[in-house]
Structure formats: C-alpha cells, structure tokens
Amino acid sequence: MLDLLHKMGYGTSRADLQRVGGSGDGGIDGIISLDRLGLEKVYVQAKRWQRSVGSPEIQTFMGALQLQAADKGVFLTTSTFTRDARETAGRAKGTIVLVTAIVSRSS
Numbered sequence: 001m002l003d004l005l006h007k008m009g010y011g012t013s014r015a016d017l018q019r020v021g022g023s024g025d026g027g028i029d030g031i032i033s034l035d036r037l038g039l040e041k042v043y044v045q046a047k048r049w050q051r052s053v054g055s056p057e058i059q060t061f062m063g064a065l066q067l068q069a070a071d072k073g074v075f076l077t078t079s080t081f082t083r084d085a086r087e088t089a090g091r092a093k094g095t096i097v098l099v100t101a102i103v104s105r106s107s
Contacts, residue, residue, distance in 0.1 A: 001046045001076055002030050004101060010034070010042060010074070027064025032074075042072045053077045055084035062092055070094065076101055 002017040011017050016033040030044035045061045047053055058075065065073045071094030075081075081089075081098050089096040 001044070001101075002032075005030075005032060005044065005074065005076070005099075008099075012036065027061055028068065040072075041070065042074055043068055043070045045073065045075045047075075047077045047079070049077060049079040052080045052082045053085050054082045055088040058085045058088040058092075058096065058098075061096070062088075065092075065094065065096075073097070074099060078102075 002019060003014070005011070006014050006017055010032045011034065018031045018033075020028050020030055027045055028043050029046045032042040032044065034040040034042060043065055045064070047057065053075070058081075061073060061075055065071070073092075073094065073096045075089070075096060076099040078101055080100055086098060089098050
C-alpha cells in the first residue's frame with residue numbers, strides 16, 4: 001500500500017512512509033511525511049475488501065483524522081466506494097482522497 005502511494009508521488013522518499021498498524025490501529029494504517037521535517041503529514045487508511053466502502057467507514061476515518069489533529073487523509077481500497085462514501089469524503093473539513101487500487105495476481 002505505501003509503495004503504491006510513494007509511486008503516486010506521496011513522500012519525497014520511501015523512508016517518508018511509515019506503516020502504523022493493522023487491526024485495532026485506531027483507523028490509521030500509515031503516515032506519509034510530505035516534507036523532510038515531518039511537519040506536514042498525510043494519514044492513510046487501507047481496506048482490502050470485496051464489498052464497497054460506505055459512508056460509515058469514511059466517517060470513522062474522519063474521526064481518526066480528527067484525533068490526530070490531521071487535515072489530510074488518503075483512503076485506499078481494493079474494492080469501490082459508494083456514492084454516499086464519496087459525498088461524505090467531499091464534505092470533510094480537510095482533504096480526503098479516495099483511491100481504488102486494482103490488485104493483479106501473477107500466475
């Protein structure tokens with residue numbers, strides 16, 4: 001997940017991307033430092049799901065961002081986002097970018 005975001009241009013180097021946790025991580029899976037001093041950060045949530053990500057998951061992520069006093073977040077999923085999820089992200093106080101990642105399996 002973090003490698004994909006780095007390839008998309010997040011962080012100045014791979015070392016600027018930090019994996020935070022897994023289950024029970026408080027809604028934050030990774031943190032990306034956008035500058036060398038780590039003053040500007042983007043918080044990441046990732047879901048490897050079959051079903052669509054809905055508004056409740058985005059609202060939970062918004063709460064996690066608020067607890068971090070963060071105003072930038074990326075929510076990445078291997079599935080899709082519902083219309084309600086996209087609308088909720090658009091109403092966020094800060095910026096929440098929604099990313100759908102296509103996972104291919106090599107044979």
